[in-house]
Every structure is written in structure tokens, then in C-alpha cells.
Amino acid sequence: MQQRSSTVQEPPGAARDYRLTPPPAWQPRTDPAPLLPDAEPVRVLGTDAVADADPALLRRLYAELIRGRRYNAQATALTKQGRLAVYPSTTGQEACEVAAALALEERDWLFPSYRDTLAAVARGLDPVEALTLLRGDWHTGYDPHEHRIAPLSTPLATQLPHAVGLAHAARLKGDDVVALAMVGDGGTSEGDFHKALNFAAVWQAPVVFLVQNNGFAISVPLAKQTAAPSLAHKAVGYGMPGRLVDGNDAVAVHQVLTEAVTRARRGGGPTLVEAVTYRIDAHTNADDATRYRGDAEVETWRAHDPIVILERELTERGILDEDGRRAAAEDAEEMAARLRERMNADPVLDPMDLFAHVYAEKTAQLREQAAQLRAELDAESEA
């Protein structure tokens, strides 16, 4: 050992001169402070800010809430009558649905989840076409391009990257189109939620993500879904602003969403909005909500019902009177009657549609199978 070490030629002073290279100074890429949501959800109702709101908008919001509530009740009734296979109600969440629709311009796109039928209807979609998926006569009852409403997405959060891609493509083409993508609190745990937010922030895509935190993913409460301070806080990790809003305050949701949509349209990039709300009904008609939540909790939220708090405020401020309330109720009742009537008619289905839209052109195998079904149908009709 002695001999070996003596053969090593150390440059004079090497040990003394050696220094660890200090790492380059770390810099945050974005100042996180402006991205963080406020500690309390944004509220307008019950504050002086209501005075700044346009009375026409307030009355419109009210009328849409009434229609929405009636729509939820009617669709739920249709489920009980077997006219719908399933209906995930948004009773209690109507403010989020309505504000989502009203925050968009006609050229914008809506990417709804399976629960967001009401947002699609409030955007002007035919109520019957909106229910096609849930009725079971086809998967989507409308042309998405015509209404700029993507098909209702049954898998959770998988429609969010679509919203990002569409918004990105629109911007590449020079169109000032914004995509609004809706997801529930449970959906924020899915990988596609993360991927969509990350892509949107990196690309600065004109997208607004609206999380309706209604407290439960079927039966799993938010506390078991996430350890984040709020779902809006997740935004900071992607480099986009997070906004927290009272989801039962229609005016506040509309205001926060409109700000986010405007920001996106002007090139400001995406925003994550968490609307804190509550699902008054069960997840669907197949769910027993009494197994995972108590009446007292539901009652607390009933007292904070989006219709109750808006109606009270508008009445107190003289923006809504008895005539206005009656007109909204009549309009909603008329919509429900029409919906009932049309949904009670059996849909006319063509079994040959099974093969019509698998590919642009049928493969040889599909042509054969279509011929087989045709023969079976002919035999049936002759029998």
C-alpha cells in the first residue's frame, strides 16, 4: 500500500484547492402566491356586491335555476317510471350547472361529465336529446359540433384532456374559443385530471376546469378523497390559478367562471375553479344515500339551497316579485310537461344503426354481420 500510494502524483495543493461546486441557485418557476385560492369561497349573495350585478342577469339566473330544479325532478320521476335507465340528479347543484352554461359564449365548448345534463340543457340543448344516453336509445343524442357540447363523458375525467386539446387547437387556428370542462370531486383523483391540468398549464390553453365538489363520490366523502386544503389548491401545483367559490351562490359562480373564461379568452391561460356545493339527491336512483350521510347534514345544505338564497335576495332587493316567480314556475312547468310527453313516446330505433357508425366504411366482416342481422329482422317481421 505504502509503495502504491507513493506512486500517485498529486498536483501540489490539489486537496487544499478542491471545492465542491455549489449548486445553481434554485428559483421557483412561478410565484405561487397569486395562484392560491382565497381562504373562504367567493360569495356574492348576502354581500353588498349584489348591487353591482346586472338585474337582467340575476333574473335570468333565477329562471334557469327554477327550470333546472324542475328538470331534475322530472328526470328523476321518469327514472322511477322506467323511461330513463338512470339519472344522476343535480338537485342542489343547479347553480353550478346554470352558471357554467351562462358563462360561455356561443362559440365556446362545454365538456360535461355524465352528471351535467342540466348544463347542456341550460346551454340550449333539446332536453330530450340531452337525455338520450340516460334513456338508452343511443350514446349521444345530438351533434356535438352543432351545439359545441362534447358528448356526456361516463368515464371520470377522461373528457378533460379533450377540452385541453380542443382549446389548444382553436388557439392554433386563431379562434378565441374557450373550453369549459366539468368534473366532480371524485374525478379529481383520476389520472386524466392531473394530465389535463398539466397539459393546459404548459400549453397555456384557454380552458376553465370547473370542479363541482358536491361532497361525495357516490358514497366516499371528500375527506377520504383528498388531503389537499381544498381542490382549488391543486391548481398551484400545475402553475395555474385556483379559485374557490360557493357553488350554491349562482351569482358568485357565474362571476368567477366569467372571469376565468374571459382570462382564458384573452390568452391568460387556464383556471381551476372549485365550486363547493352539495348533492341533495342520491348519486343515482340505484344509490341509498342514507347509508353514508345523516339527515342533519342534508338539512343544513337545504337551508343553503341555491334557489332559496337567490330568491330571498332578489325579493328583498325588489328585483323579483310574485309575478316574476310565477312566470318562472310556469315556464318550468311547461318545459316539464313537454319533456314528459315526449319521453313517454317510445323511441323508434333502427337496429341496422348498430353497424352504421363503427367505421367510415364498413369492413367486410361488418358487412357480413349486417347482412345476418338484416336476415334475422326480415325473418322476425315475416313471423
Added chain:
Amino acid sequence: MTTHTTARPAAKAAAKPATMAQALQRAMRDAMAEDPTVHVMGEDVGTLGGVFRVTDGLAKEFGEDRCTDTPLAEAGILGAAVGMAMYGLRPVVEMQFDAFAYPAFEQLVSHVSRMRNRTRGTMPMPLVVRIPYGGGIGGVEHHSDSSEIYYMATPGLHVVTPATVEDAYGLLRAAIASDDPVVFLEPKRLYWSKSDWSPEAPAAVEPIGKAVVRRPGTSATLVTYGPSLPVCLEAAEAAAAEGWDLEVVDLRSLVPFDEETVCASVRRTGRAVVVHESTGFAGPGAEIAARITERCFHHLEAPVLRVAGFDIPYPPPMLERHHLPGVDRILDAVARLQWEAQS
């Protein structure tokens, strides 16, 4: 399916043998030049030109908006491509390796493959998912899978795999022109295979869904595709020495499946062996053999045999030569086709 021939710009340089990777790159370049809605996207496709250099130069030529390095998330890449297709673009997505495409599987199965159907034809998905696949390059785990059966089993997808340099160009052009989603499987061990194909000459764009007889023969048919085509052609040459005149059919497209070409061949030869790297159990060969049996039973002199990879997770590189169907294993199967002599 679209069929057209592309006239190329006049020759700039003397024709050199081109690789499959170059032909694929050329296909994307020509498509992007002709159609501004074609966008290439994926991890490392931009500055680096892809880990196999298949997208080399596209970002420089067409800009980063047309050839985009995305964040590393396959479901995000494909999911964003869905939205881009909704807005009228034609995304060409690269998944870096076969097994890396699995995170995007949900997007592929739940959305890409069904969007046309779900919307009664109003929202087609004209996108291509390019996936380098298969073994034989000494890749470590998750770099050698043959995952074609998953895609084949999903209605709404086309599944295409070229085996020659010419087809790499023609089929990718057809895939990009297709109004339906195409899973374009690139046999990565053929990326560097060469041909005298000249990128400057007019090139035929074959319609998707047509198999081709690569070698005519009379004794038996080898039905194959992608990375196994050269192995089958080699086996056919070796078999000739033993008096077997093998016909080799290259499927090129797994979906749609060209039953007509395959069955015409088997009816001529009376015997068939399906050869592929993918696992045999519930693999592509199971479907193909069943179809041949259903359609050609009275012409068959022997059961349809399969030479496939073993039913194991893809093996480590030092053992992969035992797993991959080679010439000897194909010849053994051909010998077993002498059914009458044995029974």
C-alpha cells in the same frame, strides 16, 4: 378507405437505399406539407426527432406548433389529440414504446375508438397512434411487447403494421388520410431495414385493409405481418431446399382483416401456418386460424397451425431469441403440416 398516388418533387439526389424509419418520416413530412391540419405530437418528437429519429427534422421544418414535444403523459397526449381532432386537426401521436402506450389505453378504448359510433358519425376521430412495437432489438422490459391483440379486439380502430420500407410510407400516408383512428404499429426491429425505395419517386398509397402475397407458392401458406415477414421469407427459401414451395402472405392490416386474400391463398395451397411474435393464446393467430378454418375447411389438408411467441411476459433480452419465432420453428410447423403422412 382513401387511395391516391402522390407525385413527388423532382429527384434532388441520387437514390440511396432508404430505411423504414426514413420512409415513415418522409410520410409524415409529405402529409404535413400537403395538409396543414396534420400535427405530430408526443414525447421527444420535436428537438430530438424521436428516440428512433422517425420524426427527425419535422419540428424544424414545420415549427413546434405542428410537431410538438408534449409533457410526459401518454393519456394526456392521446386525450389532447382527441380534442384536437374534434376541432378539425389530424393528430399523429407517437407513443415511444409499445408498453408505454398502456396508460393511454383508456383514451383509446373509451373515446378514440368509439367517438364516431357514440355520435352517430358526427364526430369522427381522424388520428393516428404510432407505436413502435415488438422485440428483437435487445430492449429491456416494457420495450418489446407485441400488443396488437388489444387493439384488434377494440371495435372502431384500424390496426396497421408495415413490413417493408415501401409499405411504411404508403400505409402511413393512408393512415393519416383515413377519417378513422388508426393504430399504426411500427416493427422497431425493421426500422433500419433498407430498400431501394426512392423517396423521390412517385409512391403508391395503398388502401388500408389489403393483404399482399409476398412470395407465391403451392405447398402451404405462411400468414404473417410486420416483424415476422422477413423471418417467414427466409423460412420459405430454406423450405424450398426441402421441396416445400411456401406462399407468404403479408397481412399489412390486422383490422380490417383481408379474409379474401388469405382464404384465396389457403384454398390454393390447402395448408396454413400463422406466424407472429405476439403470444399464441388468444393471440392474433387464434382469430386468423379460426377464420381460415371456418372459411376454407374443405380445402384444408391439415389443421391450421400457429407459430407464435410463448405465452409469457416478454422475456429479458438475453433470452428473447428463444421466444421469438425463428426459421427453425416455422420449418418444424411446416413439417407438421404433412398431416396425411403422419396419421
